[in-house]
Amino acid sequence: MSTLTAKQKAFLALARSHPEGIDDDAVEQALPEMGLEERMKVINELASKSLITFMRQGNSLLYKAKTDAEAGKMSMMDDHERIIYQHIEDADNEGIWLKRLRDRTGLPAKVVDRCIKKLEQKLLIKSVASVKFPTRKIYMLFDLTPSVELTGGPWYTDQELDVDFIDTLATQCYKFILSRSFPANKPGAIYGPEYTFYPTAGQIRRFIMDNGISTVDLSVGDINTLLNVLVYDGKVERRAPVGDLMDWDEDEDIGGRGGRRAQRKKKPTKEPEYMYKAIRNKLTDTALVDIPCGKCPVYEKCSETGLVSPSNCVYFKNWLEF
Template sequence: MAASKVVEDLFYKECLNAKANGLTTSDFTILHPECDATELAMSLNVLLVKGLIEVFQVRGELIYKAVSMEEAGKAGSLQGEEQVVYSTIRASGNEGIWTKHLKSKTNLHEAVIKRCLRALEQKALVKAIKSVKHPTRKLYMLMELTPSVEVTGGPWFTDQELDVEFVEHLTNTCYKYITLKSFPRDASSVFTVAHKAYPSATSVHKYIMDKRISQVDLTVDDITMLLDVLVYDGKVERFIAQVDEDWGDEGDLDNDSDWVYKAVTRDKKAESAWQDCPCGYCPVADFCTESGPVNPSGCTYYAKWLEF
């Protein structure tokens, strides 16, 4: 018995270390070849009864995942159908589970499921939420979990409704900031092709949060979604950042970002003739010569520009 308790503790510890990847009996045997197979089987049964591990079948192989002591204690205090329903809801994570899917997974009658859900809600163990993808469906998840972005729609949704005004305000703010960084203040001049101080998604995010333009806590990924909209609308272009050693602190690009953004054009009133000329934004203007492989006479940009 004592030996089985040692194996039981070892297996649970290794499951905790494996986290979301889970642990197979083969993995455990490699880590602890001294453990007896019979004792391991007994330990697995004990852990399953205690609710300290969950078992899943992936490609015909059994995978064991650890359950926290707190969660196991909650499940252990439940009886019969309530425990089955609670465990199924817990397995759905922060995605939640629809009552129809809950019924198919537990094979319980609809009336029994409703009774169990009502009891679990009264005990503050689970909560009902709504999904932006399926507004008519009621999903259930553990009380302490925060719904995933796929369920809530992220910061762009309020009460399952897209906040159009909020999205447009932030998108316009991003565009104005990128435009400010894309052109000199002097409307009669332009940056050279060697200019590298174009903003990244990280720097735009920092600007939005530092200025407290948004009361909602946004991530860099959220800002990237807005910048993608500007790219698709043709207002902003995105390109790979080029960082060199003599750049120093002049740029506005973060080292951990690959993409930077540049406004395609500033306000028409502020445009100069040079900005409208292909040479003003040509990416290869630095090595364009009359006798070179890139030359004015064979310039495709000029050919398109003259088609008016």
């Protein structure tokens, strides 16, 4: 900073006060004494020192300041490495595919590969794997954590969908919901419509984590993903919380002067925290469904004199032996 002029320091301080970037109009308003020609000179000088970078937002060009640490990293690079690094930086934790990186920079493949190798050696970037595109080489800044889109979140282990882990968690979620869905020690009993203690996704997450069922730190969003599976499988149902999910507008005169007044509901101001209730399938508790005849696909063709009969039924024989 000691080698910067007063105007360069003023512009850099202004840019750093706007971490998301600042456009020309904001700069002109904050630094009216700095004319356009002089401002462009200052910007180019700061850019050459790797103290600011340029961003495009719609039709506007934004100037974003680098921290001293970031500027130090940039000073370790040549021009080609700096171009590669900035494109990888712009990709954030989504990363950028090697082919796309070559297309966007317009640099020869050998130059891009050489720069990537050097940046990896300096521990400035890293290669990450994608569960969606396992054959692609994707790069991001070294200190970033890959997004869920790349890693697949907690449901993937070594880029493979962990079906056993998912099934175990879904089963435990269902058992917890089931334990809260019906009165204990009262077979066949149900709660009334005023019952408000069905578990929410947050409560289910707390149960999973507190009991050590998952060693992976699951978010409420992850639990909601499991609950959606249970809903689609017909094992649980989603219920809106009891109470006013909507605010009421002020009284509205709908009958003219002195006429009847009514109230209108507004749209919900926030997403409600849904509760989940287990669905009890009564058919699975009957003996008719338990035996093969209860779910036989050729039941209508079964008779003592037909090709299919109780005496030669393979399914019935296996069920009796079991």
